[in-house]
Amino acid sequence: MLPEIVAQNTSPSLSVPWWKVVYNFSPLTEWIDKSLHNAMTPFWTTVTEMLIIGVLILLFYALVGLFLVYAERKVCAFMQNRLGPNRVGPFGIFQTIADLFKLLFKELVPIKNADGFLFNLAPYIVIIASFMAIAAIPFAKGLHAIDLNIGVLYVIAVSAMGVIGVLLAGWSSNNKYSLIGAMRSGAQIVSYELSVGLALITIVIMAGSMQLSVIVEAQRDGWFIFKGHIPAFIAFIVFLISSTAETNRGPFDLAEAESELTAGYHTEYSGIKFAFFFLAEYINMFIVSSIAATVFLGGWMPFHVSHWEGFNHIMDFIPPFIWYIGKTFFVIFMMMWFKWTFPRLRIDQLLTLEWKYLLPINLVNVLVMAFIVLMGWHF
Amino acid sequence: MRSIINYLKEIILGVWSLLKGMKVTGSYFFRPGTIITQKYPSNRKDLVMFDRFKGEVVMPHNEKNEHKCTGCGICELNCPNGTIEIISKTIITEDGKKKRAIDKHIYRLGMCTFCALCVKTCPSNALAFSQKFEHAVFNRALLIKTLNKPGSQLMKGVE
Numbered sequence: 001m002l003p004e005i006v007a008q009n010t011s012p013s014l015s016v017p018w019w020k021v022v023y024n025f026s027p028l029t030e031w032i033d034k035s036l037h038n039a040m041t042p043f044w045t046t047v048t049e050m051l052i053i054g055v056l057i058l059l060f061y062a063l064v065g066l067f068l069v070y071a072e073r074k075v076c077a078f079m080q081n082r083l084g085p086n087r088v089g090p091f092g093i094f095q096t097i098a099d100l101f102k103l104l105f106k107e108l109v110p111i112k113n114a115d116g117f118l119f120n121l122a123p124y125i126v127i128i129a130s131f132m133a134i135a136a137i138p139f140a141k142g143l144h145a146i147d148l149n150i151g152v153l154y155v156i157a158v159s160a161m162g163v164i165g166v167l168l169a170g171w172s173s174n175n176k177y178s179l180i181g182a183m184r185s186g187a188q189i190v191s192y193e194l195s196v197g198l199a200l201i202t203i204v205i206m207a208g209s210m211q212l213s214v215i216v217e218a219q220r221d222g223w224f225i226f227k228g229h230i231p232a233f234i235a236f237i238v239f240l241i242s243s244t245a246e247t248n249r250g251p252f253d254l255a256e257a258e259s260e261l262t263a264g265y266h267t268e269y270s271g272i273k274f275a276f277f278f279l280a281e282y283i284n285m286f287i288v289s290s291i292a293a294t295v296f297l298g299g300w301m302p303f304h305v306s307h308w309e310g311f312n313h314i315m316d317f318i319p320p321f322i323w324y325i326g327k328t329f330f331v332i333f334m335m336m337w338f339k340w341t342f343p344r345l346r347i348d349q350l351l352t353l354e355w356k357y358l359l360p361i362n363l364v365n366v367l368v369m370a371f372i373v374l375m376g377w378h379f
Numbered sequence: 380m381r382s383i384i385n386y387l388k389e390i391i392l393g394v395w396s397l398l399k400g401m402k403v404t405g406s407y408f409f410r411p412g413t414i415i416t417q418k419y420p421s422n423r424k425d426l427v428m429f430d431r432f433k434g435e436v437v438m439p440h441n442e443k444n445e446h447k448c449t450g451c452g453i454c455e456l457n458c459p460n461g462t463i464e465i466i467s468k469t470i471i472t473e474d475g476k477k478k479r480a481i482d483k484h485i486y487r488l489g490m491c492t493f494c495a496l497c498v499k500t501c502p503s504n505a506l507a508f509s510q511k512f513e514h515a516v517f518n519r520a521l522l523i524k525t526l527n528k529p530g531s532q533l534m535k536g537v538e
Contacts, residue, residue: 079404083416341404342397357390 022319026142028039053145057134061283066096068282071329072336079340092248103278106271111173114268123269123276126165130283137290138212140300140321151212154202155291156193159246162284163189166248166255166265169277173268181264184347185255186247191354192252195242196288198362202235202369203228203295206378216299221306223298227379231369236296238362240334243288245350247281250339253349285335286328293327300324306379428510433493436463436486437509438526445534446527449504450481454497454506461484462490465498481527488514489522 021028032052036045063149070085070093077084085092111119136151136158138144148154163185170182204227207215218224245252256264266277293299300320304312345353372378407413417426428434440446450467468482498506506526516522 075408077416078408078411078414081407081413081415083414083418086418086450154484337401337408360392 001221002101012375022140022321023161023316024141024320029142037164053135057131057145061131061134062278064286065279065282066100068286068332069096069099069278071332072282073205075333075336076340079337086224096374100275103275108271109268111175115172116173118168119268120273122165122169123271123273123280124165126280127167127276127283128159128185129158129165130280130287133287136212137287137344138216138294138299140319142299143321144213145283147211147213149209149211150314152204152210152215152295153289154213155287158198159284159287160189160193162280165280165363166270169269170265173265175268177263177267178265181257181261185248185265188252188350189246191351192242192245192358195238195354195358195362196246197241198359198366199235199239199242200291200295201367202231202362205366205369206232209344212294212299214296216301219298219301220305221304222379223301223303226297228372229378231365231372233294234361234365235369236292238358238365239292239296240331240338242354242358243292244335244338247284247288247335248334249281249285251342251345252350253339253344254350257344285332289331289335290324290328292331293324297327297331298323299327350378428512431514432508432510433495434509434511435464435488435493435514436497436506436526437506438505439526440531441534444528444531446531447503447534447537448481448484448501448527449503449505449533449537450479450484451502453502455501457496457497457500459494460490462487464482479491480533484526486524486526487522488524489519505537 017088018026033045033049036048040048042112062290067133073095074084074092081264083195085095088094088098103118133155135145136148136155138147167184170178170180170185173179202209203224207218209215209218215224219227225236228235244250248255254363255262266274269277290299300323302312302318302320302323303316304315419426428475438446438448450465452465455463455465464483464485464487465481466485467479468485469477470480472478493508495508498508514522
């Protein structure tokens with residue numbers, strides 16, 4: 001949250017050397033806040049801060065989206081014994097930028113008999129849902145836009161909102177492929193949202209809090225996946241599977257199954273509207289990966305083993321942001337690995353997997369975790 | 380009880396088979412040496428095609444400008460597209476006999492589907508496939524080729 005207003009007449013300065021900021025961003029953010037307060041009224045300070053955060057998140061969003069598309073294509077290529085993009089720039093790193101320009105310049109094709117208002121609204125709902133979720137993610141120490149005390153719940157609720165955009169897109173396109181894709185996506189999210197929630201609840205039981213900063217802080221002497229051993233590991237696997245399904249990716253991409261539905265719910269979209277769906281898919285993957293990294297793998301917390309002071313000290317030298325990005329990309333790589341290994345599930349297989357396997361396992365797992373926490377059998 | 384055991388068995392076997400698949404793709408990912416894609420135009424100089432590659436039909440000539448084609452016309456008969464046209468002539472051999480020989484072996488590359496029936500059915504193994512695959516030309520007439528070289532003769536001993 002925004003720090004309290006402090007009346008101060010002297011011009012503030014950074015309280016720590018500038019290079020220490022990478023280990024803790026709070027002096028920097030406080031310094032910006034104080035400087036803004038000196039310059040303008042509290043109302044405009046808040047507006048300016050919101051603008052700064054918005055622009056920063058937007059920039060981060062675009063960069064991550066571009067990079068993830070490139071990474072996905074490269075990972076997919078290597079797993080299929082191919083080279084992937086390699087023409088635009090060294091190793092093809094500018095390929096996605098070229099693709100972005102192509103999408104920006106493309107015509108927005110108007111659809112006959114489509115519900116115009118909903119058709120245009122759908123991409124924005126999808127992208128706003130992922131935008132709202134990214135605000136609650138702790139990127140590094142002190143680099144956290146909003147720290148809600150129900151952070152986990154907020155992220156689940158907000159990221160599930162994206163399916164409304166998908167449903168609207170399918171309905172308003174006036175196209176049977178779109179509608180089938182959207183309906184599948186609806187059935188999928190309703191089922192798999194349960195597993196995502198229960199897998200996170202397993203860890204919330206351990207942490208005793210839903211506040212993401214508290215969850216990260218609780219992993220100072222060991223990440224939850226190690227502290228909670230067997231049930232935490234099962235919860236991590238279940239979370240990986242169900243979050244892959246929730247983002248309509250990997251073996252669960254029934255909503256946009258290319259071979260059956262041409263492109264599913266975004267069949268009728270072109271140009272920048274299609275780019276919004278495309279970007280939102282990758283950002284959703286980034287969001288669920290960062291939630292997995294934060295809740296199970298310690299977020300920005302370095303790898304610590306309790307009582308190994310020297311080792312912990314060495315690990316502290318790596319900046320928290322690097323830790324966070326590294327863990328997130330590890331989870332993203334796992335999800336890409338799933339996507340490019342497994343064949344797509346049929347809709348009945350998809351629902352069987354959720355209701356007959358993941359949900360019972362998850363319920364038992366929550367019980368086991370609660371028992372372990374009560375008995376103090378965790379590390 | 381049995382159903383529970385089967386349920387657990389199913390889960391373990393399912394996870395095991397999924398891990399097997401992930402092992403394959405993972406091993407490809409971490410070994411870039413397995414990449415088989417060629418960077419074609421940039422490796423054009425040292426690009427080696429494989430032995431059985433069907434580039435285009437050629438008639439191998441030896442160093443004395445001799446080929447093995449007797450002009451029998453079996454390749455022309457076998458070609459499903461009418462790609463090959465044999466123009467034969469009559470020559471008089473040293474001992475005064477009249478004999479059929481090839482004048483022009485015309486091969487229309489633009490109509491060829493590379494089915495290899497001509498190469499397989501040739502009784503004297505006169506035809507072969509070359510490794511060349513860059514066939515694009517700016518004039519359609521350049522696709523009509525005469526396979527026997529000018530002034531070439533039938534190899535001695537080939538009937």
